[in-house]
Amino acid sequence: MMITKLRSWNNLVPNLHQTPQQSNPLASFFCTKTQISPPFSSTPPPSSTTLPDKILTIRDPKISVIPVLEKWVGDGGAIGIRELQSLVYLMKNFRRFNHALQISQWITDRRYFSLSPSDAAIRMDLIHRVHGLEHAENYFNSISSQLKTSNVYGALLCSYVREKSVEKAEAIMQEMRKMGIANTSFPYNVLINLYAQIGQHDKIDLLTQEMKMKGIPQDIYTIRNLCAAYVAKTDIFGLEKILKRIEGSELKADWRIYSIAASGYLSAGLETKALSMLKKMEEKIPSNNNKSAFEFLLALYERTGRKDELYRVWSTFKPLIRQTLVPYALMITSLVKLDDIEGAERIFQEWESKCTEYDFRVLNRLLVAYCRKGLLDKAESVVNQAVVGRTPYASTWSVLATGYAEHGCMSKAVEMLKKAMLVGRQDWRPKCDILEACLDYLEEQGDAETMEEIIRLCKSSGMVAKELYYRLLRTSIAGGKSVLSILEQMKMDGFSVDEEVDKILGTKTNL
Numbered sequence: 001m002m003i004t005k006l007r008s009w010n011n012l013v014p015n016l017h018q019t020p021q022q023s024n025p026l027a028s029f030f031c032t033k034t035q036i037s038p039p040f041s042s043t044p045p046p047s048s049t050t051l052p053d054k055i056l057t058i059r060d061p062k063i064s065v066i067p068v069l070e071k072w073v074g075d076g077g078a079i080g081i082r083e084l085q086s087l088v089y090l091m092k093n094f095r096r097f098n099h100a101l102q103i104s105q106w107i108t109d110r111r112y113f114s115l116s117p118s119d120a121a122i123r124m125d126l127i128h129r130v131h132g133l134e135h136a137e138n139y140f141n142s143i144s145s146q147l148k149t150s151n152v153y154g155a156l157l158c159s160y161v162r163e164k165s166v167e168k169a170e171a172i173m174q175e176m177r178k179m180g181i182a183n184t185s186f187p188y189n190v191l192i193n194l195y196a197q198i199g200q201h202d203k204i205d206l207l208t209q210e211m212k213m214k215g216i217p218q219d220i221y222t223i224r225n226l227c228a229a230y231v232a233k234t235d236i237f238g239l240e241k242i243l244k245r246i247e248g249s250e251l252k253a254d255w256r257i258y259s260i261a262a263s264g265y266l267s268a269g270l271e272t273k274a275l276s277m278l279k280k281m282e283e284k285i286p287s288n289n290n291k292s293a294f295e296f297l298l299a300l301y302e303r304t305g306r307k308d309e310l311y312r313v314w315s316t317f318k319p320l321i322r323q324t325l326v327p328y329a330l331m332i333t334s335l336v337k338l339d340d341i342e343g344a345e346r347i348f349q350e351w352e353s354k355c356t357e358y359d360f361r362v363l364n365r366l367l368v369a370y371c372r373k374g375l376l377d378k379a380e381s382v383v384n385q386a387v388v389g390r391t392p393y394a395s396t397w398s399v400l401a402t403g404y405a406e407h408g409c410m411s412k413a414v415e416m417l418k419k420a421m422l423v424g425r426q427d428w429r430p431k432c433d434i435l436e437a438c439l440d441y442l443e444e445q446g447d448a449e450t451m452e453e454i455i456r457l458c459k460s461s462g463m464v465a466k467e468l469y470y471r472l473l474r475t476s477i478a479g480g481k482s483v484l485s486i487l488e489q490m491k492m493d494g495f496s497v498d499e500e501v502d503k504i505l506g507t508k509t510n511l
Contacts, residue, residue: 051077054068055068055091055099058099061096062098065099065103069106079111081107084106087103088119088122089122092125097126098130101123101130117149117151117152120147121154122155124159125155125159128159133159133160136159149181150176150183150184150187153175153176153187154187156172157191161197164194164197169191170191184216185218188207188210189219192207192222196225196228197232204229208222208226218251219251227242227261231260231264239261243257254284255285255293256293259281259296262274262277285317287320290320291326294313298313298314298334299330302333302334305338307335307343310334310338328351329361331344332362336366341369341373344369348365360390361393363386363396364393364395364396366382370382371403371406371407376407383400391423394425396420397417397420398416398420400412400416401430401434404416405437405438410437413434413438413441414450417430417434417438418453418454424461426461426462427461427462442454446479448472448481451471452472455472466490466495466498466500469493469501470504477504483505487501
């Protein structure tokens with residue numbers, strides 16, 4: 001029994017964050033540049049870490065940070081509106097939207113501070129991310145007219161763009177025009193982003209003409225979005241026209257623009273021009289803030305297939321950044337794609353020797369390579385070494401399960417799937433294809449006992465379905481086992497006997 005090829009091995013490896021080569025160029029670089037407050041400056045109680053440190057230790061989004069805030073205040077910690085605003089920004093930048101929203105609401109509910117329009121805009125954005133568009137719209141309709149400034153309208157526009165809701169985005173933009181608050185590049189940048197994503201490039205030209213007619217200057221974000229839009233439709237002439245224009249203007253290109261251009265040239269098969277853009281990109285990377293640029297460089301050089309350049313970039317920029325796991329994971333993936341397994345192993349070993357907190361997602365990148373190559377014993381061996389004294393992620397065992405299944409080792413695949421389900425969080429779900437392959441195997445083997453064990457694990461993850469019981473009934477009947485307890489369990493789980501069950505039971509001699 002062998003599982004068919006997965007749609008994508010990348011689906012098995014949870015993102016540390018979305019890697020550059022997987023990103024839509026426009027979505028990757030589109031930015032609205034929100035002003036962040038100064039560094040946190042609240043006064044901590046004696047012998048205590050700072051409040052941000054305490055909150056950052058809570059990584060599970062389901063755990064509220066409100067008790068930490070309440071205890072901080074109760075212990076005499078000073079905290080003002082600017083510190084709280086900084087904390088909201090901090091959580092948002094870490095993509096911990098639920099915690100950011102909790103803090104935003106605590107500002108008014110418990111500290112009784114008034115919201116500014118920018119606070120309201122951020123809260124609406126967080127409500128959309130956490131609860132969905134309808135809740136964000138309800139919030140917009142509930143706030144006072146004094147708060148509905150260009151910031152708040154802009155946040156609502158961004159929500160519509162995120163949902164690709166063209167009619168609503170265009171309607172709110174028209175309302176902004178009527179109110180006279182569509183007078184900066186921001187809303188135009190947002191709509192350019194939307195039209196590029198949905199392929200309506202003719203509307204982008206109309207927007208740029210409108211900006212010119214109204215005397216609204218294009219900023220660096222407009223240029224990025226326009227470049228990315230040309231890349232999205234493989235319009236190299238349009239891209240080069242933008243590049244030529246900015247090189248002779250006061251608006252200087254940054255590394256992001258050259259990264260977009262390099263990606264466009266690579267997609268068009270123009271490697272020489274792409275390499276030229278990458279050299280310019282390197283020249284523009286600031287020495288004090290280069291982590292994102294470093295990651296994009298690795299991804300783009302991997303696309304060129306030039307392993308020597310990949311190693312050069314790694315050696316040049318790695319010493320300039322903190323030892324973080326994302327570049328290591330990305331470098332491992334890049335080397336694997338270039339069929340340099342030994343190099344990927346060296347990078348992993350370097351990370352493993354230096355890491356202060358073990359993250360199995362880095363290991364997973366190497367495991368995928370081993371499994372693709374059929375090096376299953378090696379994959380399981382490195383996992384067994386890594387789990388000593390540590391609890392692995394469910395995804396780690398899931399990668400092994402998929403590897404074994406693809407190479408026909410179904411008994412090992414079932415073993416690894418069970419391990420994954422045992423350590424998985426409550427909301428973790430195995431991939432449908434590997435679960436189906438394992439259940440198919442158990443049904444063929446007549447192994448009702450192991451199948452029942454997996455179904456119990458599925459139930460604990462909240463994913464029980466009637467089809468699972470169909471399988472268990474068929475397997476038990478084929479093995480000559482009584483199915484009374486199964487039927488009773490089905491009833492307890494809310495599943496009634498239907499035509500399919502009657503068909504499986506047949507003469508009901510196994511009751």
